[in-house]
Amino acid sequence: MAINLKTLGSKLAKYREQLKESIMEVASATGIDAARLIAIEAGQVEPSGDDVLILADHYRCDFKFFISNELVAPFEQTETLYRAHGNDFKKEDRRAIQDFLYLCETEDFLMRELGHPPKDFAFSPSGDYFKGHGEAAAARLRTALGHDDRAVPRDVYAEFRSVGVHVFRRKLGNSNISGLFIMHPVAGKCALVNHSEDIYRQRFSAAHEMAHAIFDSAQGASVSFDGPSGSDYLELRANRFASCFLMPPVFLKKLPPPNQWSDAETQRWANDLRVSCVALAIALKEAQLIDQANYDRIRRLRVPSEAKLDPELPDILNATQRLRKAHLLELGLSDFYVGLCFEGFSSGVISIGRLAEALLCSHGELDELANLYGRKLHGH
Incomplete structure (x- = not known):
């Protein structure tokens, strides 16, 4: 089936507009000439296969979406x-x-x-x-x-x-x-x-x-x-x-009387439950376990940041690994997701090129990532 150039161009233009990107920004990011991009979006020029793949990668979208009227x-x-x-x-x-x-x-x-x-x-x-x-x-x-x-x-x-x-x-x-x-x-x-x-x-x-x-x-x-x-x-x-x-209500009702907690005890309970003091105060009030004065007091407390535990940044990491993994989490790369990607690569489900795309990195950065997660790229 022939590609409907008008539909294809409209999809590309709408994605660009959603991302608030100019033609020049897309041209700079993809290496596709700005005039050619304008003509493709207008449905006047048929993009090459490479054009479609490059633009699909730029917009983080399955290339099949752009060339099919059926896929969503x-x-x-x-x-x-x-x-x-x-x-x-x-x-x-x-x-x-x-x-x-x-x-x-x-x-x-x-x-x-x-x-x-x-x-x-x-x-x-x-x-x-x-x-x-x-x-x-x-x-x-x-x-x-x-x-x-x-x-x-x-x-x-x-x-x-x-x-x-x-x-x-x-x-x-x-x-x-x-x-x-x-x-x-x-x-x-x-x-x-x-x-x-x-x-x-x-x-x-x-x-x-x-x-x-x-x-x-x-x-x-x-x-x-x-x-x-x-x-x-x-x-x-x-x-x-x-x-x-x-914080199940039935559990909260079994706690020592919260109205009698010291500030340190309150912070300890919040940290044990892995919640903020604000969330704990609201839950205790909802369960009718604290009066207004204690509600106001607990809301003002904070669990010290150094006491908080992130399940995706375990203590076994050294300082360098911790900083690197924290940055990857900011990008959305959870341990679970990264593990799936490497498993997919080692099982032959995805190529090394697709692995780099999936991990939002360049081929040159793959070795560093593999080392950080204890994975192998070669001889898998």
């Missing part, structure tokens, strides 16, 4: 996202989101090819008490994951991935954005957590986006902001789910 990409969801919240996303954040969606699709492909299907988890709410939906779903998911009432989920990212949500942490320029959820037409449920946030806030944000994956996937896309939810029932439900998943 998450374009409609991001278009909806930017239409509703366009002013909240800086130019670099739009590029970060495009990278995130590419990582989700690659992760989904590798999981299927390597035979790593997620567990099934579904929850159907009843009634119209939204906060009750969140509480019940959190209890159900904790049970499905094998947690008793006292268990503290150590690596929520791994747990949410295990039930079919692609979770990536990526640094965003807008610190007011906690995370976002997108229903990818190929990869399915995808959650982005802003890596710019505090480590424990990121855990809460991941759980919040997990709630959107459970309840709101039919809406396609949503953005979560730092701050009170107001009267937004979907956000209230997601916050309640996150709170109950991380």
